[in-house]
Amino acid sequence: MPEMTYAAAIRSAIEWEMEHDPRVFIMGEDIGVYGGAFGITLGLVEKFGKDRVRDTPIAEEGIVGAGIGSALVGMKPIVEMQFSDFIVNAMDQVVNQAAKIHFMFGGRMTVPLVIRGPAGAGTGAAAQHSQSLEAWFHHIPGLKVVMPAFPDDARGLLLSAIRDPNPVIFFEHKLLYKTVGEVPDSYEGIPLGSGVIRRHGSHATIITYSLMVHRTLEAAERLAAKGWDLEVIDLRSLVPMDIDLVVESVKRTGRLVVCHEAVGRGGVGGEIAARVMESEAFDYLDAPLLRITGLNTPVPYSPPLEEAFMPSVDRIAQTLETWLECEVVTQ
Amino acid sequence: MNRATEQAISKDATLEEAIRWFRTMLTIRRFDETIDELFASGKVHGTTHLYIGEEAVATGIIGALDSGDVITSTHRGHGHNIALGGDVRAMMAELLGRETGYCRGYGGSMHIADQSLGNLGANGIVGGGLPIAVGAALGFVMQKQPKVVVAFSGDGALNEGAFHEAANLAAIWRLPVVFVVENNLYGMSGSVKEMFAIGHLAERASGYGIPATMVDGNDVFSVWEAGSQAVQVARSGGGPTLIEAMTYRYKGHSKSDANRYRSREEIRDWRKRDPITHLEQHLSSHGVDHTMLNEIRDEVVQVIADALKYAEESPWPNPEILEDSVYTREDKTGA
Ligand SMILES: Cc1ncc(C[n+]2csc(CCOP(=O)(O)OP(=O)(O)O)c2C)c(N)n1
Ligand SMILES: [Mg+2]
Numbered sequence: 001m002p003e004m005t006y007a008a009a010i011r012s013a014i015e016w017e018m019e020h021d022p023r024v025f026i027m028g029e030d031i032g033v034y035g036g037a038f039g040i041t042l043g044l045v046e047k048f049g050k051d052r053v054r055d056t057p058i059a060e061e062g063i064v065g066a067g068i069g070s071a072l073v074g075m076k077p078i079v080e081m082q083f084s085d086f087i088v089n090a091m092d093q094v095v096n097q098a099a100k101i102h103f104m105f106g107g108r109m110t111v112p113l114v115i116r117g118p119a120g121a122g123t124g125a126a127a128q129h130s131q132s133l134e135a136w137f138h139h140i141p142g143l144k145v146v147m148p149a150f151p152d153d154a155r156g157l158l159l160s161a162i163r164d165p166n167p168v169i170f171f172e173h174k175l176l177y178k179t180v181g182e183v184p185d186s187y188e189g190i191p192l193g194s195g196v197i198r199r200h201g202s203h204a205t206i207i208t209y210s211l212m213v214h215r216t217l218e219a220a221e222r223l224a225a226k227g228w229d230l231e232v233i234d235l236r237s238l239v240p241m242d243i244d245l246v247v248e249s250v251k252r253t254g255r256l257v258v259c260h261e262a263v264g265r266g267g268v269g270g271e272i273a274a275r276v277m278e279s280e281a282f283d284y285l286d287a288p289l290l291r292i293t294g295l296n297t298p299v300p301y302s303p304p305l306e307e308a309f310m311p312s313v314d315r316i317a318q319t320l321e322t323w324l325e326c327e328v329v330t331q
Numbered sequence: 332m333n334r335a336t337e338q339a340i341s342k343d344a345t346l347e348e349a350i351r352w353f354r355t356m357l358t359i360r361r362f363d364e365t366i367d368e369l370f371a372s373g374k375v376h377g378t379t380h381l382y383i384g385e386e387a388v389a390t391g392i393i394g395a396l397d398s399g400d401v402i403t404s405t406h407r408g409h410g411h412n413i414a415l416g417g418d419v420r421a422m423m424a425e426l427l428g429r430e431t432g433y434c435r436g437y438g439g440s441m442h443i444a445d446q447s448l449g450n451l452g453a454n455g456i457v458g459g460g461l462p463i464a465v466g467a468a469l470g471f472v473m474q475k476q477p478k479v480v481v482a483f484s485g486d487g488a489l490n491e492g493a494f495h496e497a498a499n500l501a502a503i504w505r506l507p508v509v510f511v512v513e514n515n516l517y518g519m520s521g522s523v524k525e526m527f528a529i530g531h532l533a534e535r536a537s538g539y540g541i542p543a544t545m546v547d548g549n550d551v552f553s554v555w556e557a558g559s560q561a562v563q564v565a566r567s568g569g570g571p572t573l574i575e576a577m578t579y580r581y582k583g584h585s586k587s588d589a590n591r592y593r594s595r596e597e598i599r600d601w602r603k604r605d606p607i608t609h610l611e612q613h614l615s616s617h618g619v620d621h622t623m624l625n626e627i628r629d630e631v632v633q634v635i636a637d638a639l640k641y642a643e644e645s646p647w648p649n650p651e652i653l654e655d656s657v658y659t660r661e662d663k664t665g666a
Contacts, residue, residue: 029518029519029521030519030520030521032520033520033591033592034519034520034588034591034592035591037519055520055521055525056521057487057490057518057521057526057527058457058458058487058488058490058491058518058519058521058526059490059491059492060491061492062490062492085456086456089456089491089492089493123376123377123378124375124376124377124378124428124439125377125378125439125455126377126437126438126439126441126442126455127437127438127442127455128441128454128455128456128459129378129441129455295653295654296654296657297653297654297656297657298657300436300437300648300653301377301425301428301434301436301437301438301439301442302428302429302432302436302437302439302647302648303376303428303647304428304647304648304650305428305436305437305648305650305653307650308650308653309653
């Protein structure tokens, strides 16, 4: 299987859809000759021209809205947010317009729009360029939210996102762009809403997504050397969420951990926990929930502060170990 | 200042002021050159936007302000803060992420601001400072304080909705705001030619009923004159003005870029119109001694070198208190 970076995998999905569907186009700030702030669209304007790889002014609300309008009349726009934080400037169009149009007009219209861009901390970009805002969008009925962790998923899920008739928020992690992985030579797409068990285990189920999949897997490996056997589930998409996979796993392990980089308060982890409480897995729980998340702060700049903000492999492993010692041994 | 006793060098600017501007502009340049080197050698993480080539804009505009006036700054804000008289040691320490930095290491390059000197904030969000500037002006008016607010922005920021809403508010309430647009011909890679359907950004002001002027942003005297006039209008209740200052950034948009969106010739031509060289020539032609200018240059180099040393020797901030830093000290209710 060919290997490629997460960034190249994203590009390949955009390129494939643009080649095969004339309705697909992409617009955003500096995505033409500049190739995008993270190089995702490098080479695309040369291949498809300025009409379909459209450089825009710095006007997030305008370009998201323009994406919606074009979608309403039959186009399939991909709108790049240079940093996912800037989607905040477009919130009316995202939340009050894109998310609601299908429902509010009684199902007469659809908005096949993808808004994609880099999320997450770890690059020293500070408070306004490092957020993980998925919980906001996950809260809004009408939006789908996708956050891949590996190159093959990045391609497969983006293909499905572009083909989806609903607005999809597609958050990529900056620290994953250069990671390399095998990507099958297939452009079938991966259905939104299917999670994957990345590691099988019996002591606890850790639910995670995006960059934290990698850190959680590494922490689980470390703890394996100490005799702990952990299951790690990569959700891949938050809306729709593969809750059946989560429930089945928790029924087997009896313990639930959620791990995400986003601020813990009001985070997606709380929703996952609530859905497990509501399910038949409740009767199987042997321990209180453990959440490992970003601190309840904006993302700080200085390296030691930023490191403290994000769950690191060390923090994940240590927190898990303390919790496991307390919850598993004492029974 | 008693102008009658001092030699006029350009309209009303005195030689003394011009020499001070020379020092400021050199300080901005040397500071940002040092930051450029630190990034190139991987000593600083994150990103930064350098003001090299644009020094005359911040220097001339801020030279027209009185103490007590305030500004809002941008992602390209080092020059604004230095022109206000900011402490380059605390700026350098912030870039190096140290406890002694302006933001205690919490903010980094895009958030350096000395509030005690009237800098209400550099901003990572394009256009984010513009409505805030309007609000500051509103606050001053409501408190009957005769203060002026300068809202710095780039050309690209004029396409954000925030600019339009801010401009209209300032106009209808006749607020003491001076919108200073640093037109360096590009917002990242987006050229003004492609991103605007008007020739001059100053034209946009008329749609809001705001008077506007264009100046050579590489000539500190022109900038200062336009700034002084706009500030005077604002202070006397005449409302906002927009100044479009034509300038150019020498370096890439952020820490570096491949310059795929502009030509070498264009960069070379603008470098020939360097704002510091221009001022230096002006000073020499008015009899200022070269040794004196060179002394200033050496002093500036030393000041920046000291700042770097200070920053490097400063302690790192303590991660333990992060979660206690989100709300004001007295208020822990959000925890
Ligand atoms: C809301 C928002 N959109 C996009 C960006 C990314 N960005 C940072 S600076 C910049 C260009 C700004 O251009 P301009 O206003 O002309 O200022 P200049 O950089 O030229 O000084 C862009 C697109 C941002 N920081 N905030
Ligand atoms: Mg610009």
